[in-house]
Amino acid sequence: MFIPRLAYKNLIDSLNHQACVALIGPRQVGKTTLAVQIAKQTVSRYLDLERQSDRLVLEDPDFFFAQNRDKLVILDEIHRSPEIFSQLRGEIDRARFEGIRHGMYLILGSASMDLLRQSSESLAGRITYVDLEPINIVEAHQSGIDLTNLWLRGGFPDSLISTSDAKSVRWRTDFIKTYLERDLKVFSERTPTASVEQLWTMLAYSQGSIVNYSSFAKSLGVTSPTIRNYIELLEKLLLLRILRPLRSNVSKQYVKSPKVYVRDSGLMHALLGIQTDMQLYGHPVVGQSWEGFVVENILSVVPHGTQANFYRTAKGAEIDLILQFPGLQTRWAIEITRNIAARRKKGFYIAKKDVVADRCFVVHTGSNRVSLSADTEAIGLLEICTEIQTLAESNAL
Numbered sequence: 001m002f003i004p005r006l007a008y009k010n011l012i013d014s015l016n017h018q019a020c021v022a023l024i025g026p027r028q029v030g031k032t033t034l035a036v037q038i039a040k041q042t043v044s045r046y047l048d049l050e051r052q053s054d055r056l057v058l059e060d061p062d063f064f065f066a067q068n069r070d071k072l073v074i075l076d077e078i079h080r081s082p083e084i085f086s087q088l089r090g091e092i093d094r095a096r097f098e099g100i101r102h103g104m105y106l107i108l109g110s111a112s113m114d115l116l117r118q119s120s121e122s123l124a125g126r127i128t129y130v131d132l133e134p135i136n137i138v139e140a141h142q143s144g145i146d147l148t149n150l151w152l153r154g155g156f157p158d159s160l161i162s163t164s165d166a167k168s169v170r171w172r173t174d175f176i177k178t179y180l181e182r183d184l185k186v187f188s189e190r191t192p193t194a195s196v197e198q199l200w201t202m203l204a205y206s207q208g209s210i211v212n213y214s215s216f217a218k219s220l221g222v223t224s225p226t227i228r229n230y231i232e233l234l235e236k237l238l239l240l241r242i243l244r245p246l247r248s249n250v251s252k253q254y255v256k257s258p259k260v261y262v263r264d265s266g267l268m269h270a271l272l273g274i275q276t277d278m279q280l281y282g283h284p285v286v287g288q289s290w291e292g293f294v295v296e297n298i299l300s301v302v303p304h305g306t307q308a309n310f311y312r313t314a315k316g317a318e319i320d321l322i323l324q325f326p327g328l329q330t331r332w333a334i335e336i337t338r339n340i341a342a343r344r345k346k347g348f349y350i351a352k353k354d355v356v357a358d359r360c361f362v363v364h365t366g367s368n369r370v371s372l373s374a375d376t377e378a379i380g381l382l383e384i385c386t387e388i389q390t391l392a393e394s395n396a397l
Contacts, residue, residue, distance in 0.1 A: 001143070001161045003135055003139055003140070003143045003145075003157060003161075004139065004142065004143070005030060005034055005132065005135075005139060006136070006138065006139055006301070007023075007130055007131070007132045008034060008037070010130050011023060011034065011106075011130050012038070014128040014130055015038070015102065015103045015106065016102055016103065017102055018102055018126070018127065018128040019092045019095065019096075019100075019101060019102055019103075019104045019105065019126050019127075020088060020092060020104060020105040020106075020107065020123060020126055020127040020128075021105070021106050021127065021128050021129075021130060022078075022108075022109060022127055022128070022129050022130070023035065023106060023107070023108050023109070023130050023132055024108075024109050024111075024129055024130070024131055024132065024238075025110070025131060025132035025133065025134075025238060026134075026156075026238040026239060026264075027110045027175075027178075027179070027183060028156055028157075028158060029132055029133070029134055029155075029156060029157070030132060030135075030157050031076070031108045031110075031132055032048075032076055032108065033157075034132065035074050035076065035106055035108055038072070038074075038106065039074060042072050042103075043071045043072065044072040045068045045071045045072075045074065046074040046076065047073070047074065047075055047076065048076045048077060049076060049077045049078060049080040049081045050076070050077045055080070055081060058081065058084065061084060061087040061091075062087065062090075062091070065087065065091040066091075069091075069095060069098075069100065069104070072103055072104070072105070072106060073104065073105050073106070074105075074106045074107075075105065075106070075107045075108065076108045077108065077109070077110065078107045078108060078109045079109055079110060079111055079186060079187070080186070085123060088105060088107075088123060088126075089123055089126065091104075092104060092105075092123075092126045093126075110183065110237070110238075111187060111236055111237050111238065133155065133296075133300040134154060134155025134156050134263075134264050134266075134296075134300075135150070135155035135156075135157060135160055136155060136296075136297045136385070137150060137297045137381050137382050137385055138301060138382065138385050138386065138389070140160070141382055145160065147365070147381065147382070148277055150265075151265055151280075151289070151290070151293050152165070152265070152266070152269060152274075152276070152277050152280055153165070153168045153172075153266045153269075154172065154264040154265045154266015154267055154268075154269070155264060155265075155266070156171075156172070156175065156264060156266060156267075158171050159171045159172050159175075159266050160266070165275055165276050166275065169269075169270055169275045172266050172267055172270035173270055175267070175270075176197075176200075176267065176270060179237070180193040180196060180197050181193060183237070184196060184233075187233070187236075187237065188233055191230065191233065195220055195222065195230065196230055196234070198220055199216060199220060199227065199230050199231070199234075200234065200239070200262070200271060201271045201272070202216060202219065203240065203260055203262055204262050204267075204268045204271040204272050204285075205272065205285060206260075206288075207261060207268060207285055207288035207289060207291070207292050208259055208260075208261050208288045208291045208292050208295070209259065209260070210255055210257050210258070210259055210312075211231065211242075211257050211259065211260045212257070213227045213228055213257075231260060238263065239262070239263060239264075239267070240260055240261065240262060240263060241260070241261045241263045241296065241299075242258045242259075242260055243258055243259040243260075243261065243295065243309065243310050243321075244258045244310075245257075245258065245309060245310055245311065245312060246309035246310065246322050246355065253314040253315070254312070254313055254314070255312040255313070255314065259310055261292040261295060261296065262292065263296055264296070265289055265292060265293040265296070268289060268292065269289070272285065286338070287337075287338060290336065290338050290365065291320060291336045293381075294320075294321075294334075294336045294363050294381055295320070295321055295336070297381055297385060298321065298323075298334070298363075298381075298384065298388065300385075301385045301388050301392075302323060302325070302388055302392075303325065303326060303388075303397035304326070304397075305326030305327075305397075306323055306324065306325050306326060307323070307324040307326075308321065308322070308323055308324075309321075309322045309324075310322065311333075311354065311355050312351075313347075313350075313351070313354070315347075315350075316345075316346075317347040317348075317350040317354060318345075318347045318348065318351055319334070319335060319348065319351045319352070319355060320334060320335055320336045321333075321334040321336065322334070322355055322357070323388075325391065325392075325395075325397065326397060327397060328395060328397075329358075330358050330359075330391075331355065331356065331357050331358050331359075332358065332359045332360070332361065333351070333352055333355055333357035333359070333360045333361070334360075334362075334363060335348055335360075335361070335362045335363070336362075336363050337362055337363070337364055338364060338365050339364065339365075340362060340366070340368070340370065340372070340378040344362070344372075352375070352376075357375075359375075359377075360375050360376040361376070361377055361378070361379050361384055362376060362377070362378045363379055363380070363381055363384055364378055364379075364380065365380075365381075366380055367380035367382065367383065368380065369383060
């Protein structure tokens, strides 16, 4: 089953305007599938740098790039040969003198560029980044996949389209094992995989909670700075999201620590041993799971440059997600709940005034759109994601 990706158009546009484009996303998210789809539409050369034979082709990179200057060169798993970055920079500059300014290189990476640049030369001004997230609610809906299935299995294609829940869980369990035993060592050789696995599981249990570094450190028998380093590494591997607090009123006492989410709901459920929707609905973390799922889906469709935070004060005023869109004096406050009939807490109303939101939403598991008050609307996840897309398109964001 082929699921069209929203990133496709962005990727095409970027290749038409920039010499080098980096498609960034976790392993198995669909980067190679998207790259192959583009390769079929133009003259191209594809190298998978996880293969020794393809790495040998680049033993003389200047010769290879010169011979393929008239093609789109696709370099998959670029983190395997980070020294190539310096060669790309020189080749791009030489091509510019010949009038070639766009569509030269498509590089695929399984970690944030911040992590890749620890051992590479900056391509500032020569590269555009395109993020490929796991399949989101908009893409799933367009392909006839229901919300519950996406929430339970997560957005990695092979997990989502598995023929049974059991096979989906097996795929995710293998994915987690591979990441810990192989991929983690590529980026951080000395990081103990057992400790990272324990922390990853603990973070799944505390999904969306304010991170307590000292508590995790005590449980794992390490220091708080070590826990911070582990969390930052998992963030750079695109497996965790760190959501930082908004501070909009200097007179308030704010929670200063960030929230941490396991980004893919399916991986979170695999870490917790949740295999079916009934197990999910009866699990103590179901509300936290829904919150993380909503946060990740919304942030997958916001325009580039959107500022995302949460808001919480020491006295309990709280909003789950606040969006400040780039170039617009527009702030959205988003509360996340499974049941719109549940009474809103007093802290929500206080927080709305504190953050001075232009629009307030309560995102629930259904699709009904209901006015809850003069300035607050209940809305489904698909509907709010579509609304954000419309806002971005109408304002050319």
